[in-house]
Amino acid sequence: MTIVTFVKHVPDAEARLGRGPDGLDLGGASFALDGMDEYGVEQALRLREAGAASEVVALALGPARSEEALRSALALGADRAVLLETDAALDPIAQAPALAEVVREAGAKLVLVGGKQADWDSAALGPALAEALGWPLLDWATELAVEGDGIVAVHDVDDGSARWAAPLPAVVTAQQGLNEPRYPTLPNIMKAKRKPLERRPLAAASATVETIHVERPAHARRNVVLDGDVATAARELARRLRDEAKVL
Amino acid sequence: MDFALPDDLLALQRAVRTFAQREIAPVAAELDRHPRFPWPTLRKLGDLGALGVMTPEVHGGLGLGQLALAVLLEEIAATDAAHATIAAVTNGLPQALLLEHGSEAQHERWLGKLATGAWIGAFCLTEPHAGSDAAALRTRATKVDGGYVLEGTKAWITSGGEAQLYLVLAKTDPAAGARGVSAFLVERGTDGVSFGPPERKLGQHAAITTGMRFDGAFVPDGQRLGAEGQGFVMAMGSLDGGRIGIAAQAIGIARAAFEAAVRYAGERTAFGQPIREYQGVSFKIADMATRIEAARLLTHRAAWLKDRGYRVTGEASMAKLFASETAVAVTDAAVQVFGGYGYSAEYPVERYLRDARVTTLYEGTSEIQRIVIERQVRREFER
Ligand SMILES: Cc1cc2nc3c(=O)[nH]c(=O)nc-3n(C[C@H](O)[C@H](O)[C@H](O)COP(=O)(O)OP(=O)(O)OC[C@H]3O[C@@H](n4cnc5c(N)ncnc54)[C@H](O)[C@@H]3O)c2cc1C
Numbered sequence: 001m002t003i004v005t006f007v008k009h010v011p012d013a014e015a016r017l018g019r020g021p022d023g024l025d026l027g028g029a030s031f032a033l034d035g036m037d038e039y040g041v042e043q044a045l046r047l048r049e050a051g052a053a054s055e056v057v058a059l060a061l062g063p064a065r066s067e068e069a070l071r072s073a074l075a076l077g078a079d080r081a082v083l084l085e086t087d088a089a090l091d092p093i094a095q096a097p098a099l100a101e102v103v104r105e106a107g108a109k110l111v112l113v114g115g116k117q118a119d120w121d122s123a124a125l126g127p128a129l130a131e132a133l134g135w136p137l138l139d140w141a142t143e144l145a146v147e148g149d150g151i152v153a154v155h156d157v158d159d160g161s162a163r164w165a166a167p168l169p170a171v172v173t174a175q176q177g178l179n180e181p182r183y184p185t186l187p188n189i190m191k192a193k194r195k196p197l198e199r200r201p202l203a204a205a206s207a208t209v210e211t212i213h214v215e216r217p218a219h220a221r222r223n224v225v226l227d228g229d230v231a232t233a234a235r236e237l238a239r240r241l242r243d244e245a246k247v248l
Numbered sequence: 249m250d251f252a253l254p255d256d257l258l259a260l261q262r263a264v265r266t267f268a269q270r271e272i273a274p275v276a277a278e279l280d281r282h283p284r285f286p287w288p289t290l291r292k293l294g295d296l297g298a299l300g301v302m303t304p305e306v307h308g309g310l311g312l313g314q315l316a317l318a319v320l321l322e323e324i325a326a327t328d329a330a331h332a333t334i335a336a337v338t339n340g341l342p343q344a345l346l347l348e349h350g351s352e353a354q355h356e357r358w359l360g361k362l363a364t365g366a367w368i369g370a371f372c373l374t375e376p377h378a379g380s381d382a383a384a385l386r387t388r389a390t391k392v393d394g395g396y397v398l399e400g401t402k403a404w405i406t407s408g409g410e411a412q413l414y415l416v417l418a419k420t421d422p423a424a425g426a427r428g429v430s431a432f433l434v435e436r437g438t439d440g441v442s443f444g445p446p447e448r449k450l451g452q453h454a455a456i457t458t459g460m461r462f463d464g465a466f467v468p469d470g471q472r473l474g475a476e477g478q479g480f481v482m483a484m485g486s487l488d489g490g491r492i493g494i495a496a497q498a499i500g501i502a503r504a505a506f507e508a509a510v511r512y513a514g515e516r517t518a519f520g521q522p523i524r525e526y527q528g529v530s531f532k533i534a535d536m537a538t539r540i541e542a543a544r545l546l547t548h549r550a551a552w553l554k555d556r557g558y559r560v561t562g563e564a565s566m567a568k569l570f571a572s573e574t575a576v577a578v579t580d581a582a583v584q585v586f587g588g589y590g591y592s593a594e595y596p597v598e599r600y601l602r603d604a605r606v607t608t609l610y611e612g613t614s615e616i617q618r619i620v621i622e623r624q625v626r627r628e629f630e631r
Contacts, residue, residue: 071259183267186297186310186320189259 001146001168002055003044004103005078006113006125008034009062009069013118023211031065033072036114039174042181043144044112045077052146055079057106061095063087067197074192075184081195082106086202089209091120096128098202103133109168110151115140115175126173136166142177251545257316264320267296268327276328280599283446283453285410286331293335294365298324301339303347307355309363313555314489318496318547325500329603330454332500336493337406338362342369342415345431345486349474358413358433370411372402372460373483379404380616382417383426383480387462389418395469396420396432398440398462404610408458409443412436416462417479424477431479433471440465451602488550488560490611491568495547498568498575498607499540505582505600506536513585529585536578543571562624569617572607579604 011017015029033041044056058073060066061084070081082102103111111133116123123139130137138144142161143154150167156177184192224240226233242248253261272289279286293299301317303309310316317339325332343362346354346369361367378384387400398418405414414434421428434441444459474482510533513524523529550563579601583590590597608614 075259075263183296184263185295186260186263186301187305189263190256190310192259193256 001053001110002057002106002108003047003053003110003112004057004059004106004108005037005040005044005073006099006111006129007037007041007058007060007066007069007073008114008117008119009060009066010034010117010119019214019216023214031068033069034114034117034119036116036118036173036175037069038076038114038181039176039178040112040114040172041073041076041078042179043141043172043174044110045182046179047110047144047146048077050146053110057082057108059099059102060084061086061090061099061202064199067199070197071192072184074195074197075189076182077188079195081197083197083199084202085199086205088202088205089211090205091207091209092122092124092128094205094207094209095125096132098205099129100132103129109170110146111135111169111171113171113173115173123173126171130171133169133171135169135171137171137173138164138166139173140175141172142175144172144174144178253315253319257312257319260312260316261319261323264296264298264323265326267292267298268324268331272324272327272331276330277596277599279328279330279454280451281453281593283456285407285456286334286454287410289331290334290365290368293324293331299335299338299365299368300343300359300363303343303359303363307359307363309359313551314492315548315551315555317489318492318551321493321496322500322503322544325497326504327500328454329497329501329600330452332497333452333455334368334407336490336497337371338365338369338411340490340493341371341486342413342433344489345415345473345482346433348486349431349478349482353470354433354473362413367412368407368410369413369415370405370407372405372414372416374402374404376401376403376459380613382483383429385417385419385429386422387416387418388422389420389430389432389467391420392466396430396467396472398432398434398465398467400462402460402462404447404457405443405460406455406457406610408456408460409436409446410456414441414460415473417483418462420476420479426480427477429480429483430476431473431482432467433473434465434467438465438467450605451599452606487611488554488564491564491617492547492551492554492560494607494611495543495550495564495567495571498571498604499543499547501600501604501607502536502540502543502571502575502578505579505597505604506533506540508595508597508600509533509536509582509585512589516587523585532581532585536581539574539578543567543574546570562621565612565617565620565624568611569614569621572604573614575604575607576601 009031011029012032018025047053048056056078058070058078058081060070113126138153140155141153145152152165154161154163226236300309305311321332362369373382375385389396389398416432416434419428420430440463442461447457513529516523546567550560550567554560582597586597589595
């Protein structure tokens, strides 16, 4: 079985983003393989190592620099990679048909993708891919196994977790808790250079995203100082944390 | 001329940086306070592939060169100098020497173990009375049937008692001076080999250093490295690379202190503004940045030349001298930027200062580097 694992090249968690004349200025940012997508890559590798899959294909869609995310996936252990190259801004629904085509062409039975990607924080790509493929979707998986002809996945619900089974082929979205991604070892980083990576220009998409305005979310601080003796202040702090901030 | 590191090296650098921040950073301060040899993180460094950087892939290493080793050691040192010392020694000295001078049988027996980090290697040149004047070493290797018997005492052995393989320099011909020294590969657990307690020292506490004694230890012929009498020449040859490694380590320590100082100077306020607004602080930061940059250029160039087959004795000594003195100056300045908090064990900069101090001492003191450099200068002028 072939698994396709989607990877997005996103600004890394520590990147400082600026605001440019037409939207975000990513000039000074460093990029990395998206964290949630990485759980998907790791799970694909584990399934291959457990004998449930024979090939792991990393797939990306985006500008040329996305090749780096694919090289990271190859360094972690993916067998080959495909980049659908475009500089256009596309939303997940516009991306899905092109990605689905690569998935079908690879003869894959399972697609893994992060629950959401750190750049736009939209949780739409997994569902959009499932829709484009006409496959079932198991989202936000914290456990995933191949059993017989299908898969079994666990995901969190409000009061615990739920276990779902689905036939293959299927799309699964990954999140924290699914696994602990491995480090790419240095020899594997070297070998990743020699693994096949296919670049294809993306055919013009039906709908692109136009940025109209970008704004940094305001962080209003309340600057409250609790005075009085320590015991009273502590009680008041606990009350506010519980009743107002609702974090206790 | 191209000053950019190649893409693949940048990828390795990123991988080691991430690894060090996630795996080594959380234990560094605690290892300094309660010293022990950091086996768990060393094993992981070995799994990562960072302990056999220059050993060819067929023996389980990365098959890269001195520049790659320098880049990776800087990353490790920027998180914890003690790990970098252990890594610099096992990569750069016993392994590099074994690779260059070992027989096929010796490669088979030990290279893989060292390259994968399953074993750690140590280098045993210094003796209690012979440091800078290493050729004055007295450890004796007497030829007997089938091998040699070693007698004597070594001092300051990094990873002593913990490492599994020791590259030992001993005199096979006491009358022949430096030409009477041979090299031996000695495994831990050999009869007649014992270690002293860990030295108590200023910094780098987890990089355990001990004395080592040979009381009639038998070492078979097959464990002599290279020809009889070639030991000192081989050891001195490996020091060019070793010094580049220590230079890289020193840059890493300096960088850690510098980055901490830059952040602190932006956060700490005095007289109503962040202290970086005062020239007394900002000029320190400018000087720190400049020195680190210069040290890295010297170091990378020496490594780059060595990878291209040039003899770099002068360049390696310049890099080591300048980078180690930079590390001492920069970590000292960082403590000053932190004020009283710089003196507190609550913040890491006092540890950086203590860790940096030894870089002007081991692998040849600053005085010895200057002697080496001046000798090269003289040679060029007299040519
Ligand atoms: C933490 C640590 C780890 C070490 N690890 C190892 C190891 O793994 N293996 C190993 O073999 N060794 C190791 N060493 C030993 C180290 O290389 C020596 O300490 C170093 O070479 C200096 O020798 P010494 O301490 O005997 O000082 P000395 O040689 O006694 O020097 C004392 C002072 O005299 C100066 N001096 C000496 N000769 C001259 C001269 N001709 N001109 C001007 N000044 C001079 C020196 O620069 C120094 O300032 C380690 C040392 C330390 C502190």
